[in-house]
Amino acid sequence: MQGLRYIAIFLLFMLSSGLTFGQSSSFNVSIQFLDHHDMSPLPSASFKVESSENASIADTEGKIHLNLPDSLSTIRGLVRYGCCLNNHIEFEIHSDTSLVFMLESHSEWMEDITVHSEEHHNHANVYISSAKLIEAADASFAQLTSHIPGITMISYGGQIAKPMIHGLYGHRLQIVNHGILHRDQDWGIEHAPDISPWAGSQVEIYTRSPAVRYGSSAMGGAYVISTPMPSSDEGHWHGSVVNSLYFNGLGAGLHGRINGVIAKDVMLTYSGSIQGQGDQFSSDYILTNTGMRQHVQRVNLHSQWKTWQHEAHVSYFARNTGILRSAHIGNVTDLNEALNRETPFYTEDSPGFTINNPRQATQHYTVGSNSQIDLNANTHLHIAAGYQQNERQEFDIRRGNRDSIPVVDLKLRT
Structure with a gap:
């Protein structure tokens, strides 16, 4: 009976030792960030342990509470606050610890920026006068401006051609005939606009932002055909x-x-x-x-x-x-x-x-x-x-x- 008692005591000792060795201990670390000038807390300051992927954010009192394993005796991390420079810190812990870090906090002030703007008149990017229309009387509507940089045409052969501005054509270009939006059935690449440059005394071409005034169909540009009022004198x-x-x-x-x-x-x-x-x-x-x-x-x-x-x-x-x-x-x-x-x-x-x-x-x-x-x-x-x-x-x-x-x-x- 006495032998059984020794065996029971031995097993109990081994079991308690196994439980002791199986448990893992950790340290509680409290960090507070204060302003170097007035000792006020710095909320939203962050601290990221080098071995971790996530950063901890300080509360309204500038405090962060960490639970670190005792295997980390030396802690290396990165402190960030606002627009200040990042600080790399290193400290050692052997038990529960409370730390206070004094950070340099300051504001970055930019010089005043004044935006000046001027009234932009809706001048045409390209203007074709009556004299130019007379010189190009035989040209089709697409051929009229195909020599201008950024403006070309898509030809289907013969007299069938469509104007193209910066790669946009068809329903991306708007033709305005004497104040009326020109509407025809030129839905295909083999359909030329049913209008002639001789339909007016002058042609203005608007591209980019000035063309917006003529609607969403003028994303590529707008051709505006008009006839100025003759002089009554x-x-x-x-x-x-x-x-x-x-x-x-x-x-x-x-x-x-x-x-x-x-x-x-x-x-x-x-x-x-x-x-x-x-x-x-x-x-x-x-x-x-x-x-x-x-x-x-x-x-x-x-x-x-x-x-x-x-x-x-x-x-x-x-x-x-x-x-x-x-x-x-x-x-x-x-x-x-x-x-x-x-x-x-x-x-x-x-x-x-x-x-x-x-x-x-x-x-x-x-x-x-x-x-x-x-x-x-x-x-x-x-x-x-x-x-x-x-x-x-x-x-x-x-x-x-x-x-x-x-x-x-x-x-x-x-």
């Missing part, structure tokens, strides 16, 4: 006539403009343009079915009475454009053969003047009115209203006697 009529000949795509063009006073404070401006050309050609062959016909008419009526100015206009635009016959591919076999041919399909021996299918025929009618009342030197009331009708017909090569029936026949009224 001149008692005579005056105008200009431009005729031209085309050698690549034999044809001719006639453009005219006239304006004058028809009554007291009432002025009239009329402009018209007729163009026609046959098939264009390269150095080796004829580009069959690339002819074009275009007709433009416009009448502007201006009136002025004291602080009130009014402008009414009526315009008509029509264009019939042929599409290169060899570009009409029916299947993959024809496409592969066309890519390997030196001379395209359907190439004629001599240029033609008839526009056959495939082709596009568009018409655009515009009736608009603009009024401006000058309330004072800096305030103006501007009212604009208009009606537009755009008609687009697209003809394709079809079997039977259906060539005269358009594949696309749409009208857009705005």
Whole structure:
């Protein structure tokens, strides 16, 4: 029995020793951060132990309470407070400890910043005068500005081209025709704007922030076509006539403009343009079915009475454009053969003047009115209203006697 008692005492001793060695002890460390100048606590100061990924934030009294294992006899950490420099500290602990750190706290004051601004007038980035329009009377709307840095065009061949400003085109560019937002059916890359530079006496191009005034469609820029009011002091009529000949795509063009006073404070401006050309050609062959016909008419009526100015206009635009016959591919076999041919399909021996299918025929009618009342030197009331009708017909090569029936026949009224 006495032997069993010794064994029980021995087992109890071993069990208590195992429990003692299995327990882990730790130190409680209290750190307080105070201002070096007035001994005030520094809340929001942080302390991060080097071996830890998280930082502890001081409370309103500037205190941090840490529970560290006794295996860490030497503590290294980083102290941060506001915009002051980071402090690396190191201390040793052997039991529960309370520490106080004095930090240099100061404010960083910047010099006063004064922002000066000036009134920015909405000047056009590019201005094309009436004289420049006369020089480029035969150019399409896209070709008119394609030589200006940052402005180019996307050409689909022949007279089908769209303007592009800094990589944006189509519905990212807005055309404003005498105060009316121009709306037509140019949804595809193969659709040119149904408008001519000859539709006005001057063209202004706005890009970047000045274009915002013309709506969300002018993210890339805005083309503003207008006809300034003729001077009422001149008692005579005056105008200009431009005729031209085309050698690549034999044809001719006639453009005219006239304006004058028809009554007291009432002025009239009329402009018209007729163009026609046959098939264009390269150095080796004829580009069959690339002819074009275009007709433009416009009448502007201006009136002025004291602080009130009014402008009414009526315009008509029509264009019939042929599409290169060899570009009409029916299947993959024809496409592969066309890519390997030196001379395209359907190439004629001599240029033609008839526009056959495939082709596009568009018409655009515009009736608009603009009024401006000058309330004072800096305030103006501007009212604009208009009606537009755009008609687009697209003809394709079809079997039977259906060539005269358009594949696309749409009208857009705005």
